[in-house]
Amino acid sequence: NAGVTQTPKFRILKIGQSMTLQCAQDMNHNYMYWYRQDPGMGLKLIYYSVGAGITDKGEVPNGYNVSRSTTEDFPLRLELAAPSQTSVYFCASSYSKVDGYTFGSGTRLTVV
């Protein structure tokens, strides 16, 4: 049981490049989330999903896209990377919307 697996752990992007952050969970959780955490700050919700085929925007969705074709996978796509997207990205999952989250280990992204 690996929990929530995120790849890559680190990435440096040039302005205007695109990339996909991968997230997979093996706990059969319906709910999955993407957060970003800027240095010394809290967690900001980018997108979330309540099940396969269903996604919705969080508080900071601009510049990102997601898809949820299976229960296990919830990739986050960055299009046209900007320096403002430099952050640590956490994927998380939960059994329901009133249960604790299991977080992945994070992806540290730098846009230069």
Added chain:
Amino acid sequence: GENVEQHPSTLSVQEGDSAVIKCTYSDSASNYFPWYKQELGKRPQLIIDIRSNVGEKKDQRIAVTLNKTAKHFSLHITETQPEDSAVYFCAASSTSGTYKYIFGTGTRLKVLA
């Protein structure tokens, strides 16, 4: 909109003393209140949670109390140790309506040896 206020933002205690972090929520429909601990450079991890049908929950040196009337809940850490140093986040969520799982802004706890 709904929000969760967390205080204090930083807290320093001597090793062995107690630490208390308080969160206040605005959505009266909230019925689930988790606490997460995030060590430096690590992921947040769930350490304890409480549901609205319970007033207090304990797990060894940590406890959470809930006051639904006042709409606040608190994390209590007794006999603090250096390894308790971390950022702690509270959150509030609800089964009703659309998805709402709101995090507090975090408290940086330093335990001084």
